[in-house]
Structures are given as structure tokens and as C-alpha cells.
Amino acid sequence: MRRRVGRTIWLMLLTMTPLLLWSAHSLAQPEHIGRVTALQGRASVQHSGSGRREPLSAQSLVYRADRIETLEASKIKITLVDDTELTLGERSTMTLSKFVYLPAQQTHQGVVKIG
Numbered sequence: 001m002r003r004r005v006g007r008t009i010w011l012m013l014l015t016m017t018p019l020l021l022w023s024a025h026s027l028a029q030p031e032h033i034g035r036v037t038a039l040q041g042r043a044s045v046q047h048s049g050s051g052r053r054e055p056l057s058a059q060s061l062v063y064r065a066d067r068i069e070t071l072e073a074s075k076i077k078i079t080l081v082d083d084t085e086l087t088l089g090e091r092s093t094m095t096l097s098k099f100v101y102l103p104a105q106q107t108h109q110g111v112v113k114i115g
Contacts, residue, residue, distance in 0.1 A: 032061035033099045034080035041074025041090070068094045082108050 036043075036056050044053040048065030062068065062078055070076055070092050078086045082101040088094050098111035 030063050032081070033064050033096060033101075034062045034078050034084075034086075036060045036062065036076060037079040037085070038077035039074075040076075041071060043068060043070045043074055043076045043088075045069075062096060064096055064099050066096050068096070080110070084108070084110070086112065088114070 036058055039056060039058050043056045045056050045060070045062065046053045046067040046069070047063060053069070056068070056076065068076065068078070068088060070088050070090055072090055074091075075087065075089050078088075080086070080099065080101070082103075086094065093115045095113040095115075096110070097113055098109070100107060100109040
């Protein structure tokens with residue numbers, strides 16, 4: 001009887017551990033709000049909380065509070081998950097400071113700072 005209980009607990013741990021690890025990973029990863037759908041020239045992103053800029057490419061994901069910057073002779077198009085398209089021309093910056101999309105309630109709300 002004791003052996004059976006021990007085996008049951010062991011099986012539960014084996015089953016639950018990957019689920020718990022996946023849940024923790026999902027919570028730690030911010031959800032993207034869009035992606036780069038067109039890029040001519042060069043652009044970079046500075047993710048919220050990071051002091052470092054990273055180059056963007058076609059299909060790069062963007063997140064809330066990202067700061068996007070284009071260089072000279074460059075432009076970028078970002079398509080948000082609600083199909084809103086944002087285009088930024090050369091030598092410009094844009095911060096996606098707020099984004100709310102609730103398809104069930106048909107709610108779209110966003111704040112974009114361009115500078």
C-alpha cells in the first residue's frame with residue numbers, strides 16, 4: 001500500500017512539473033502586441049527595462065513599451081495583433097506605451113508616442 005502511494009506521488013510530480021515550469025515561463029514572457037511586417041533600411045528596438053538597443057528585422061516581435069527607432073533612409077511598418085498598421089519614417093522614434101485589445105468586447109485602445 002505504501003509503495004502504491006509513493007508511486008502515485010512520483011507520477012503526479014512527473015506529470016505536474018513540466019506544466020508548472022511551462023506556466024512560470026509563460027508568465028515571465030511578456031505577450032507581444034505586434035510584429036514588423038516591412039522594413040526598408042535599418043531600425044532598432046529598446047525593450048522596456050533594457051538599456052540596450054537591438055536591430056529589428058522583418059517578422060521581429062514588438063512588445064508594449066518598446067521604443068522603436070529608424071535610421072536615415074529607413075522606414076518600418078508594424079502590424080499590431082488587432083491588424084492596426086503603424087508606419088514610421090526615417091530618423092524617427094516611436095514608443096508603444098499602451099495597448100489594449102480585447103476582441104470579445106471589441107475593445108481597441110492604444111497610445112503611441114512619436115518623437
